[in-house]
Amino acid sequence: MDATEDQETLALARSGDGEAFRRLTDPYRHELQVHCYRILGSVQDAEDLLQETLLAAWRGLAGFEGRASVRSWLYRIATNRCLNALRDSARRPQDRVAPPVEVPLPEPTRRRGEPTWLEPYPDVLLEELPDRTPGPEARYEMRESVSLAFLVALQQLPPRQRAVLVLRDVLGFRAAEVADMLDSTETAVASALRRARVTLAAEMPEADRDRAPLPDSPVERRIVEEFARAFERGDVDAVLDLLTDDVWLTMPPLPLEYQGHAAVGHFLSTIALRDRRRYVLVPTRANGQPAFGAYLRDPRTPILHAHGVLVLTLRGERVAAMTRFVDTGVLSRFGLPRSLRRGDVRPWG
Template identity: 90%
Template sequence: MDATEDRDALLAAARGGDGEAFRLLTDPYRHELQVHCYRILGSVQDAEDLLQETLLAAWRGLRGYEGRASVRAWLYRIATNRCLNALRDSARRPLDRAALHGEVPLPEPTRRRGRPTWLEPYPDLLLEELPDRAPGPEARYEMRESVSLAFLVALQELPPRQRAVLVLRDVLGFRGAEVADMLDSTEGAVASALKRARLTLAAEMSDADRDTAPLPDSPDERRIVEEFARAFERGDVGTLLELLTDDVWLTMPPLPLEYQGHAAVGHFLSTIALRDRRRYVLVPTRANGQPAFGAYVQDPRTPILHAHGILVLTLRGGQVAAMTRFMDTGVLSRFGLPRSLRRGDVPPR
């Protein structure tokens, strides 16, 4: 039995109510569909929810699937439209912005920007589960770039429909006619949306970061990351600044505050992050294809280290071009990291 006959047999069985056949039919696409939803929504939790909605809708709609498109394209159609519906629903709700009041007043930011306050990091552990499937020939972005934080942030600046079109065309490589069918649109409308999306993305993203970043897990990347971790754990702001580019950015989703440059970032590190000899332990991990850490603050009165979010580094050449600290400690579990550690249990780097 060839692949087409096998698929047809599974499809017939699934239409007859065979749940195992449906699982075998859809399982090869689960992980990539979740990443697709994450790109469009920016939230891992929302992506997980929308994946389940997609599979439920596919199960219920099997009798309406006529087989003119591949099972994969059919599932992407369902997932994309579910994501667009979710974005329309969320647009009607007030934004849930984090309170700006901390233990001490925060310095005046370089700028306040309506960045996606819902943005969450995506664990590389989940990316490793993606099937080794090359995108279509018209794709413009490699896998590593299309999950980077810079790409995700820029993508969230697009209107939802443009966002979906750009991901389907330039990341996944679907043809214009396929995307038009998925969105119940025309090829002309898809081409127009894609053109506008590309212009916005080009203005938002820096070519320098993606062109000069060291390869993942390369000796150059490991050296930079280790030097950064040692300086951060020592509270050595001077050494940290030597490791940062002159135009470095510091952001802290969900806070809409951004700090840029040595003066602003150094002041923030000295007066907020590393104030009063506060000490951290950084546990290595990876997020969005980038080096990252689970950050833990040492309690001077006990042997307990308390979770302080996920810190993701964006590298340019031999320096750190951006630090993104995700403040929600709830994301740690997705990286296999605990909410707290005892000092004796800290894993070696």
């Protein structure tokens, strides 16, 4: 849509033309949803905030003077709606309760102060994003900016720093644009960005960036298949052979993290794969990474019960992190059911 068409469409939308409003905003729907997801960490919350953003934009068209682009205006609305949602959730912490665990868990390598409220994002939704080049000041590529490592690190930032870092370093908006979006000053934006970068650098070392094999490459497929076979057999030693020495195991939202072969091996043998528990892993993708819907076998029936989503972070030819999302409710986002029959899935061998 060129500038003239854009102005004509805007004029029609202001007159109450719903179809014109959709033409004006539809090109940005998917990227706005991902933006809300980055800040909030929840797919459902991101969808809700997207709808709030579009409703606010529809109601506020009369006040849109066109000094900024429609895209920047929508990002302003979406970002501030997200910050309001984070403030509201902070006031009502009882709304979010970490799920109970089945058995007492081993002492973790690291215990975070707060739960990590993060959900996996289905790759099928990422495929709907427009091929839009970030602004010239962006520091992260699309693939990295939706990775679990990046998002977990992002969740450690205060909300305003989180928003500034995403707007500046992921989307590449200029400092003046971000200051305008947040009703702030360029000096305050620069200060927030410096603090955010320090925290992110500590959470995401530079050496770990860009070291994963390409998605769906032969290397990635081989690692994923070997991991799935070993995990489905309940072979802890074979799983450990596929992990980096400094591998992390996390289970959002639980604030417990396990690092290294000894800690992860102990967790697998005493918790995940204890008492000859066996799983079926159904392949999918989340956050640009290989993932599985995990289903627990029931030896008394042919039914397989949902046991969350397991996402792998690869480094070179090894698995550097395993992230198990314990909420089975996220499976529906990946088109996966709550239960399966054994005959419905093919074992990895």
